Amino acid sequence: QVQLVESGGGVVQPGRSLRLSCAASGFTFSSYGMHWVRQAPGKGLEWVAVISYDGSNKYYADSVKGRFTISRDNSKNTLYLQMNSLRAEDTAVYYCAKGQQWLARTYMDVWGKGTTVTVSS
Amino acid sequence: AIRMTQSPSSLSASTGDRVTITCRASQGISSYLAWYQQKPGKAPKLLIYAASTLQSGVPSRFSGSGSGTDFTLTISCLQSEDFATYYCQQYYSYPYSFGQGTKLEIK
Numbered sequence: 001q002v003q004l005v006e007s008g009g010g011v012v013q014p015g016r017s018l019r020l021s022c023a024a025s026g027f028t029f030s031s032y033g034m035h036w037v038r039q040a041p042g043k044g045l046e047w048v049a050v051i052s053y054d055g056s057n058k059y060y061a062d063s064v065k066g067r068f069t070i071s072r073d074n075s076k077n078t079l080y081l082q083m084n085s086l087r088a089e090d091t092a093v094y095y096c097a098k099g100q101q102w103l104a105r106t107y108m109d110v111w112g113k114g115t116t117v118t119v120s121s
Numbered sequence: 122a123i124r125m126t127q128s129p130s131s132l133s134a135s136t137g138d139r140v141t142i143t144c145r146a147s148q149g150i151s152s153y154l155a156w157y158q159q160k161p162g163k164a165p166k167l168l169i170y171a172a173s174t175l176q177s178g179v180p181s182r183f184s185g186s187g188s189g190t191d192f193t194l195t196i197s198c199l200q201s202e203d204f205a206t207y208y209c210q211q212y213y214s215y216p217y218s219f220g221q222g223t224k225l226e227i228k
Contacts, residue, residue, distance in 0.1 A: 035217075037165075045157075045165065045208055047217040059215040062122070095164055107155040107212050109176065111164040 002026040002110045004096050009115030012086055022079040022096030022112055030054075030074035033099035035108055036081050038092035048094070049081065052103040064090075086119045093117075123147050123211050127220035133228040138199045142223045144192040144209035153213035156185055156194045159222075160205045168207075169194065201227075 008020040022034070036048040049060045049070040058070050069082040079096050093116050097108035124147035134140050144154065152172040157165040167176045169185040172192055182197040196203055204227050209220040 044222045045159075045210070045219040047210075047219065050215070050217075061216045105153050105212050107167065107170040107210070108157075108165075109167050109170070111166070113164050 002098065004098065004110060004112035006094060006096050006112045006115035009094065009117045011118045011120060013121050014087060014119055016086055017082070017084045018086060018117060020081040020083065020094055020096075020115055020117070022081075024077045024079065024096075024098070027098070029072075029077040031101050033101070033103045033106055034070075034072060034079045035097045035099055036070060036079075037095045037097055037108070037111075038090075039095070039114075040089070040092045043092075046092075050099065050103065050106075051079070053101060057103050083117070086117075088119050091117060091119050122216055123150065123214060123218050125209055125211055125218050125220040127207075127209055127223050129223060130221065131224045131226060133226050134199055135228045136199050136201055140196050140199060140225065142194045142207055142209075142225075144187075144194070144220050146190045146192075146211055146213075149189045150211045150213035152188045153211060154185075154187065154192050155210045155212060156183075157208045157210065158203075158205045159208065165208065196225075199225075 003025045005023045035050045051070045067085045071080045093114040095114045096112045098110040099106035126145045154172045156169040159165040173185045206224045
């Protein structure tokens with residue numbers, strides 16, 4: 001079955017970096033766009049970033065633009081989120097989610113269980 | 122950026138009730154609207170996409186309608202497992218955006 005498993009979360013000091021990973025299985029990873037979505041404690045969902053099936057196109061939320069980088073390795077069926085210059089407000093559960101085979105106007109049909117990032121001194 | 126506003130923010134209902142949640146977009150998004158259900162400590166689950174298309178495996182008591190700026194999610198006969206938080210999300214243009222959520226609680 002389709003499965004997404006996030007990893008790489010943890011506690012990090014403000015200003016430091018962290019890289020999240022999302023291992024995909026059960027579908028042809030290299031054919032689908034992929035998203036990151038986050039949820040701060042007790043808050044709603046916030047879309048973070050998307051990458052096209054081949055990695056050639058990427059979009060970001062304004063809140064992370066210039067600090068976060070989404071990437072993928074189709075040979076490893078893995079999605080990444082490199083997070084630099086972390087702030088307290090980046091504290092959240094980070095979910096990866098599967099999109100569709102096109103990049104524009106794509107909903108998220110499968111979600112991972114999430115990995116928790118805590119930014120604190 | 123497109124702003125999504127849900128109402129109500131919370132709702133109390135009983136098993137068997139019919140409930141409706143509304144979602145309004147700050148500009149027209151055609152039918153590029155999805156609804157998700159989230160239970161505490163769990164990942165969101167896709168219920169409806171394209172405003173009214175039921176995702177495979179989702180019970181038929183869930184339905185969606187609307188286009189342009191105004192949308193609704195209706196649960197026709199509440200079951201115990203439906204008590205959760207519901208989010209709408211526009212995927213018309215980047216950056217994508219979610220409504221603030223509607224928490225459906227047991228009366």
